[in-house]
Amino acid sequence: MAATILDGKKCSEMRLEILKEEIGECGLHPHLATVIAGKDPASQMYVRMKHRACEQVGIGSVGIELPGDISTQKVLEKVRQLNADPDIDGILVQLPLPKGIDSERIIEAIDPAKDVDGYHPENMGLLFSGKPRFTSCTPTGIMTLLAEYKIPVAGARAVIAGRSIDVGRPMAALLLNADATVTICHSKTRNLADELKRADILVSAVGKAHFIRPEMVKPGATVIDVGINQLEGKLVGDVDFAAVREIAGAITPVPGGVGPMTIATLMENTLKAAKVRACSSAR
Numbered sequence: 001m002a003a004t005i006l007d008g009k010k011c012s013e014m015r016l017e018i019l020k021e022e023i024g025e026c027g028l029h030p031h032l033a034t035v036i037a038g039k040d041p042a043s044q045m046y047v048r049m050k051h052r053a054c055e056q057v058g059i060g061s062v063g064i065e066l067p068g069d070i071s072t073q074k075v076l077e078k079v080r081q082l083n084a085d086p087d088i089d090g091i092l093v094q095l096p097l098p099k100g101i102d103s104e105r106i107i108e109a110i111d112p113a114k115d116v117d118g119y120h121p122e123n124m125g126l127l128f129s130g131k132p133r134f135t136s137c138t139p140t141g142i143m144t145l146l147a148e149y150k151i152p153v154a155g156a157r158a159v160i161a162g163r164s165i166d167v168g169r170p171m172a173a174l175l176l177n178a179d180a181t182v183t184i185c186h187s188k189t190r191n192l193a194d195e196l197k198r199a200d201i202l203v204s205a206v207g208k209a210h211f212i213r214p215e216m217v218k219p220g221a222t223v224i225d226v227g228i229n230q231l232e233g234k235l236v237g238d239v240d241f242a243a244v245r246e247i248a249g250a251i252t253p254v255p256g257g258v259g260p261m262t263i264a265t266l267m268e269n270t271l272k273a274a275k276v277r278a279c280s281s282a283r
């Protein structure tokens with residue numbers, strides 16, 4: 001039997017509707033600032049989608065566009081201005097930044113209370129110590145999707161391909177916090193297919209089209225495809241979707257799976273930041 005499709009687009013739309021209502025009722029006017037440097041078309045498209053989602057739910061947004069040859073110092077100045085701006089609740093610096101900009105220093109400069117992407121070391125540390133505050137949007141969106149489809153996580157064997165700071169590592173921490181038994185694989189992993197084949201929940205965040213083939217997947221497993229790749233002019237994930245859906249129990253499509261959940265989570269994190277700031281300034 002073909003796998004259940006985990007419809008991230010539908011789930012995200014549902015969550016955005018709920019969020020819109022909540023924002024309308026809570027009396028707060030959350031604001032997100034995005035910072036983009038350079039003219040990478042994919043990054044520009046992601047930022048546009050984030051602003052569109054803000055508009056949809058009633059979050060104010062400010063877009064800061066910087067030239068690709070800007071210095072780290074100038075980006076730092078911009079981030080510090082946003083940190084100090086009382087109207088801004090969340091700051092998102094679109095990655096990857098152009099070569100020559102020190103991304104780590106930029107992320108570390110973001111006020112952790114406004115770090116709605118959850119990349120700041122303080123927020124990462126909280127996540128890994130089991131006391132999450134802001135958690136990165138893609139893995140958090142995946143946890144929401146698993147919950148929405150009632151995929152059991154506690155006790156499940158979860159295997160993640162990819163150990164990036166934005167996906168693989170926080171994904172591992174979130175799954176571990178939810179009581180899964182977690183393995184993280186990467187380019188130096190020996191016998192990758194054997195590791196992946198043990199997974200009840202397989203998350204692929206590698207960035208290679210058709211990297212996950214059916215022989216790497218346990219029958220009945222839940223397969224989460226984070227990858228965004230171009231193949232013959234088409235957008236595809238990491239998973240050979242047509243073949244893997246025949247043996248998986250559940251699977252996310254690309255597009256329409258993880259991507260929309262990432263954006264819904266960013267909106268949720270921005271409202272959360274606004275609420276936390278409102279509470280702390282009321283003290």
Ligand SMILES: NC(=O)c1ccc[n+]([C@@H]2O[C@H](COP(=O)([O-])OP(=O)(O)OC[C@H]3O[C@@H](n4cnc5c(N)ncnc54)[C@H](OP(=O)(O)O)[C@@H]3O)[C@@H](O)[C@H]2O)c1
Nearest residue numbers: 138162163164167186187205206207226227228258259262
């Ligand atoms: N849908 C969304 O919202 C969303 C969000 C973020 C990213 N993405 C997409 O997800 C993909 C991954 O993104 P990322 O930022 O995590 O990428 P990344 O920073 O490039 O990380 C890729 C990871 O894959 C591992 N890898 C590469 N080749 C491998 C191999 N042959 N076997 C096992 N592991 C291998 C790398 O291992 P090493 O560490 O050893 O190099 C690395 O850990 C990209 O396609 C990206 O566009 C989608």
